Amino acid sequence: MNFFIEYNQGKTFLHSSIYKREVMNLSCRDCGQEIGEHEAHCYRCGHVVSSEYVQDPKPAQELVENDLEMEQSYVGKKHHYYRRKWDQLENRAIKTSWNWASFFLGPIWLGYRKMYRYLGFLAGIYLWLDLLLYFIDITYSIFYFPILWVLKVCITLLYGLFGNYFYLQHTKRQLTKGKRRNNNQEKMDIWSKKKGRTNWITAITSFMGFVIFYLVSQDVLIPPNAINIVSVQNGSYKSYPSATIGNGFHRFFGSPHWENQETELPYEIVRFTGVADRDGEVVSVIIDIGITGDSYIDQMIVVDGEVLDQFEREHLLGTIFAD
Template sequence: MNEARLEDSSSFDEQHIVVQKNISYFDLKWRAVKDPAKQNTWNWIAFFFSPFWLAYRKMYKPFFVLALIELLYAVPFYLVDLPAWLDGPFYLIIAIVVGLNGNRWYYKHTLNILKQSKSLSDSHQASYLQTKGGTHIGILVGLNVLVIALFFLLDMGLSYLPSETNIKDVVRLSVDAETLEIFTDDPKWSYVKKDGRSYIVEFTGYDYSEKEDVRIVFNVYLDKYIYEWKEIYINGKKLNKKDAEDYELWIEDNSY
């Protein structure tokens, strides 16, 4: 057994002072491997509640690294069309990484706190370990609210970039768009061009109930994040003003 391992073993019981809550769980997990600083054991809570668990255990560095990765992951969705199903594999990988490494990270985290406490006087060590160790619901809530706020600011900033994806999203994320997609087969949204202050976005699909090809042209105002119906074509024929208004009202009525 090397010197570092001897040091870890001698301080193992001291780590209980840092863990404070659920000591028996970590004691069992860390003793299940030869070197808990290098070998992983599985943590289901860390798997299912990764950011909450990290914040709850005051593991700030991995928490903010995870938050940064998630923020960076979100950026491309504002620039190009990416399938929503990518979220599943991405967050599953995140959960697996934290679930697999969490106990080892926490072991090293507690060792670091103990090491830092050694530089303090005896009178200050107890309060330092009490403050830096254990768990904290307030920190859990506060840090995750902070990350949610950062995601909100990211969304507010990037959603107004004049990318084709953002322009299409103004209309295709609306309740009208949801109804159109429900009532049609093979729905598609296409960016057409910029037209003065607005952008032209086109919807196409096949109305399976009426057996009609549907094409709808929208004006999108990205700076105000609003859209308006411009033209409606059924089987290639443009509807007159009254019929177009009736069709729009029918979609709107079925959207609520």
């Protein structure tokens, strides 16, 4: 890396390819007021600055080595890999560099690296996507799973592309916090090893927490019987095994809508409503579908307010799934 020193308003800064580090920042121990480099007392409270408090800044190279040592202590044995990746981000406008671990493992990798903030972001994004699809009425659509799968693959790709940058920001933030809390190198080293490094226990527990949070949130915010609708849409009648119910209904009827029906029967009922053309007239259609194990039956079909008998039901279904 290339380093240079900048003196500005009594502060000395060390610049590197990634970091901008403050070398010496004098402030009053009593009131916190910033003190000039050569001032002997605080002009706000009058506190006298001791000779040991006003000292020359450490040499730049020594500070660089200390920062790199702290960074290495925090990251652990993979530090050389991440330092190389972080150096590559220096001149890139878009901070991307591929990380296979963050791509394939996602929340496990985040927990392994103790990046709990980003783990929470990921859980929140997944939940937000489910809620978005639910409120725009796609949850009950035959396109729900394909759309959700594509969106989550895109998120996974983003974590693969930005995983190294996320980890860089996390490391910088944690080391800055550690410097404020620890006043000597020994304490800082202990803190870095405790707060940083990797841990398979945190990886597993974080992943379990991620899954539990996601499932509980879905159960609370999204109707628990939504899976029944998806099951019917992706299922088939025994008489027409080559076509799914959802595809057939959506192709034949207009304004399709699905909902669960409360029933005292020993099986679940899913209701489909839509409109169809009958001799040039648009009529409303209601179809109640019973879920019996892994099979589906047309419990009731109502066309324009008239309940169809068994023969009429079979004729209508034959017309729908004729192709």
